Amino acid sequence: MKFSHPQADVLVPGGASAEEALRRVTHLCVGAHQDDIEIMAQSGISDCVDDPRLAFGGVVVTNGAGSPRSGAYGSFTDERMITVRRDEQREAARIGGYAIQVQLAHPSADVKRPGHRGVAADLAAIFSGCSPRVVFLHNPADRHDTHVAVLLRCLEAILALPEGRRPGRVLGCEVWGDLDWLPDAHKVALDSGRHPELARRLLAAFDSQVAGGKRYDIAAAGRRSANATFSASHATDSQAGITWAVDLTPVTRPGGPSIREFTASLIARFGADVAGRLGAWA
Numbered sequence: 001m002k003f004s005h006p007q008a009d010v011l012v013p014g015g016a017s018a019e020e021a022l023r024r025v026t027h028l029c030v031g032a033h034q035d036d037i038e039i040m041a042q043s044g045i046s047d048c049v050d051d052p053r054l055a056f057g058g059v060v061v062t063n064g065a066g067s068p069r070s071g072a073y074g075s076f077t078d079e080r081m082i083t084v085r086r087d088e089q090r091e092a093a094r095i096g097g098y099a100i101q102v103q104l105a106h107p108s109a110d111v112k113r114p115g116h117r118g119v120a121a122d123l124a125a126i127f128s129g130c131s132p133r134v135v136f137l138h139n140p141a142d143r144h145d146t147h148v149a150v151l152l153r154c155l156e157a158i159l160a161l162p163e164g165r166r167p168g169r170v171l172g173c174e175v176w177g178d179l180d181w182l183p184d185a186h187k188v189a190l191d192s193g194r195h196p197e198l199a200r201r202l203l204a205a206f207d208s209q210v211a212g213g214k215r216y217d218i219a220a221a222g223r224r225s226a227n228a229t230f231s232a233s234h235a236t237d238s239q240a241g242i243t244w245a246v247d248l249t250p251v252t253r254p255g256g257p258s259i260r261e262f263t264a265s266l267i268a269r270f271g272a273d274v275a276g277r278l279g280a281w282a
């Protein structure tokens with residue numbers, strides 16, 4: 001497969017062609033940066049590890065040039081950091097047994113530009129090249145601008161597909177910010193508590209971040225445990241880890257709401273719920 005940016009990178013750990021590997025993908029995650037996939041989609045990675053009929057595909061849209069760096073990596077140029085982060089993502093894909101790992105290597109600024117032809121063409125090739133039953137994306141209330149831009153570009157690519165070719169389910173997952181404010185009807189509890197050793201190794205692959213002082217490995221594991229314990233006040237923990245996701249599937253259906261309308265209505269419901277409870281006990 002040929003993608004638009006000269007630094008785009010495709011890894012097929014199992015050795016098939018990229019087209020073949022992509023076609024097999026049942027669980028697809030498209031994230032902005034290297035390591036977003038491993039924070040968002042541990043449940044999908046686990047599903048595919050547990051069942052050989054399933055196949056996980058990872059796509060990283062940006063090039064990692066703006067990554068924070070310190071310690072041994074402190075003096076690295078953006079160019080060197082791009083190489084380090086690309087190789088870390090490749091290692092995670094091997095550890096996780098992904099069917100395919102694509103890194104599109106776009107600068108963040110291009111992803112934030114609606115209608116950027118290279119970004120649009122690459123995402124169109126990805127989404128039309130597979131038929132995933134579930135797609136893991138960033139959530140619309142994430143606080144990271146590039147995460148939100150990647151989500152928007154992905155939704156545009158999905159909506160451009162013929163109706164019958166759209167993914168079965170589209171989920172927006174936690175990275176920068178939690179989703180525990182979501183009304184229950186839109187909340188999906190992804191079981192990210194299986195394979196804790198695999199989860200640890202996946203995040204440890206991103207040494208440039210972890211060793212640089214961003215302990216995503218500890219933070220992601222802690223959030224998953226906290227979500228599981230605090231998910232239901234009257235029940236004992238039935239899962240060791242939960243990643244919350246918002247079900248974005250309605251946005252990808254004909255006549256569905258725009259992502260802005262959809263998100264605004266969820267936030268309004270949250271506000272009404274809080275006001276209602278405060279009013280009930282005043």
Ligand SMILES: [Zn+2]
Binds near residue numbers: 036
């Ligand atoms: Zn990110």
